[in-house]
Amino acid sequence: MLPQPTVEQALAAFTLPEKLGFGRISAPVMFSATYEKGEWSEGRLIPFGPIELMPNARSIQFAESVFEGMKAYRVPPARPHLFRPLDNAGRFARSATRVGMPAVPESLFLAGLDAVASACADFIPTRSGSSLYLRPTLFSTEGGYDVVNSGAFRFLVLASPSEPYSSGPMRVRIERDDVRAARGGVGAAKTGGNYAAAMRATTRAVADGCTVSLWLDPQQRQTIEELSGMNIFAVIDGEIHTPVLSDSILPGITRDSVLRLAAHSGYRTVERPMPIAELLADIAANRCSELFASGTAAIINPIESLLDADGRQHRPGASAVALRLRQSLLDIQEGRAQDPFGWIHRL
Numbered sequence: 613m614l615p616q617p618t619v620e621q622a623l624a625a626f627t628l629p630e631k632l633g634f635g636r637i638s639a640p641v642m643f644s645a646t647y648e649k650g651e652w653s654e655g656r657l658i659p660f661g662p663i664e665l666m667p668n669a670r671s672i673q674f675a676e677s678v679f680e681g682m683k684a685y686r687v688p689p690a691r692p693h694l695f696r697p698l699d700n701a702g703r704f705a706r707s708a709t710r711v712g713m714p715a716v717p718e719s720l721f722l723a724g725l726d727a728v729a730s731a732c733a734d735f736i737p738t739r740s741g742s743s744l745y746l747r748p749t750l751f752s753t754e755g756g757y758d759v760v761n762s763g764a765f766r767f768l769v770l771a772s773p774s775e776p777y778s779s780g781p782m783r784v785r786i787e788r789d790d791v792r793a794a795r796g797g798v799g800a801a802k803t804g805g806n807y808a809a810a811m812r813a814t815t816r817a818v819a820d821g822c823t824v825s826l827w828l829d830p831q832q833r834q835t836i837e838e839l840s841g842m843n844i845f846a847v848i849d850g851e852i853h854t855p856v857l858s859d860s861i862l863p864g865i866t867r868d869s870v871l872r873l874a875a876h877s878g879y880r881t882v883e884r885p886m887p888i889a890e891l892l893a894d895i896a897a898n899r900c901s902e903l904f905a906s907g908t909a910a911i912i913n914p915i916e917s918l919l920d921a922d923g924r925q926h927r928p929g930a931s932a933v934a935l936r937l938r939q940s941l942l943d944i945q946e947g948r949a950q951d952p953f954g955w956i957h958r959l
Contacts, residue, residue: 641732713762824905869906
């Protein structure tokens, strides 16, 4: 077996490619901590590479895992910084608690983010819209086929220098058959199983020339919930509407940022149940002037059309509000504008 490189050697050997994509390039280091016998280790920075995991680990067998998605930014002259890490820490803890896993202490969560982002500061892309995407991950390492929570876990912070997930207006496919999450289930937690449940519909959407699926409520398939990996907004009669949160909708941190930034910018925001039939009628009547998506990966992206199962396309057309909010959010995230909300965490 070849000797493993040190952290210093891994960093020195890494070169940032010109073309990044989203999540395709792995940073050369990661942060690792373990949980055993009721206690967390201190955690340390190690070279990125394969890890050992028993094939009967419950993270593999029963999807006993949760994760977060967040970003570090470095657009000169701003110094490298994180965006809303305390909010990600809180959601990470809630996700872990929902599936019976030990919550990672906030101090350990932040230490992992700071260690990876600081070590990779030179590899944070400086082009506006690009970033160092960070993926805190918690998974069980204990093996067994009995359906109980494990007693051993590993916490990793992974990183990927990335461009935006989607750089232009999106086409979205309305999913009329599958559901992503059930009421009373784990839809409000960021678990691997939720994303596995979305894969088939996403594959259908891509085959139809779309980017993602739009999910409807799991009981009647009548009310809008969210997109795969993103929340959805509609501009209706000049107001910004979004589905009210439930236990089958992930409470997006970018979603909350959009609502607060929009209200700060003078828009009226409305969180309410949004029937899909009503939204399509509003588009047809020109009451809904635009749709857009929000998410850590996508930032804020206009939606140019909704594709229904019967092949009909519904096009709101405009994107002025989405693009205005996107630029305002990026200006805060990238350090060009004042942060009135206390969202920026300097490394």
